[in-house]
Amino acid sequence: xxxxxxxxxxxxxxxxxxxxxxxxxxxxxxxxxxxxxxxxxxxxxxxxxxxxxxxxxxxxxxxxxxxxxxxxxxxxxxxxxxxxxxxxxxxxxxxxxxxxxxxxxxxxxxxxxxx
Amino acid sequence: xxxxxxxxxxxxxxxxxxxxxxxxxxxxxxxxxxxxxxxxxxxxxxxxxxxxxxxxxxxxxxxxxxxxxxxxxxxxxxxxxxxxxxxxxxxxxxxxxxxxxxxxxxxxxxxxxx
Numbered sequence: 001x002x003x004x005x006x007x008x009x010x011x012x013x014x015x016x017x018x019x020x021x022x023x024x025x026x027x028x029x030x031x032x033x034x035x036x037x038x039x040x041x042x043x044x045x046x047x048x049x050x051x052x053x054x055x056x057x058x059x060x061x062x063x064x065x066x067x068x069x070x071x072x073x074x075x076x077x078x079x080x081x082x083x084x085x086x087x088x089x090x091x092x093x094x095x096x097x098x099x100x101x102x103x104x105x106x107x108x109x110x111x112x113x114x115x
Numbered sequence: 116x117x118x119x120x121x122x123x124x125x126x127x128x129x130x131x132x133x134x135x136x137x138x139x140x141x142x143x144x145x146x147x148x149x150x151x152x153x154x155x156x157x158x159x160x161x162x163x164x165x166x167x168x169x170x171x172x173x174x175x176x177x178x179x180x181x182x183x184x185x186x187x188x189x190x191x192x193x194x195x196x197x198x199x200x201x202x203x204x205x206x207x208x209x210x211x212x213x214x215x216x217x218x219x220x221x222x223x224x225x226x227x228x229x
Contacts, residue, residue, distance in 0.1 A: 004158075033217070035219070040123050040221070041221055041222075042204055042219040042220050042221040042222050043159070043204065043219040044219070045216055045217065045218065045219075048216065058216060059216075059218070090158050090159070092158075092159075103149075103161040103164070104149075104151075104159075104161060104217070105161075106158030106159050106160070107158055108157060108158055109156075109157075109158055
């Protein structure tokens, strides 16, 4: 059981480049989300999805796009990378958040540096 | 200690002692509160959660206390071990005011002294 898999683990981009961070889960979870984590700060929600075909914005959505064409995959796209997007990105999944069990499973993270 | 700027609050505890990690939240409409543990270089891991209609919940070596009057949440770790060294985050969400959005606090760094 792989859980939540994020790729790549590390990435360096030049300002203005675009890229997609991949996230896949094999637990048939409805809810998936993307967070960014900056030094000394908690995790900030970028985008989330409550099921295939449904996405919504979190706290810091600007500069990022998401899509959810399947239950398993939830890619995060950086349209035009900026140094302010240098961060560690975490993908998470859980059963529908309306249930009692709110346990989220996190991937190992993608460390992104924009130069 | 209290957080200042970008510095995480830190807590140092002797091995074998009990640890208490605190979290203040702002949304009085939050329905669920969750504690996560993040070890260096890893993603957060679920520890325990509590509904807003409860004031205490116990797990293995951990207890979460919720005081809705002062909007305060705490995580107590009994007999702290070196493996408990990590950053601990509280998280909250509200079906009414932030439907499906889980919001994390800034975290507390726990350091266990052998």
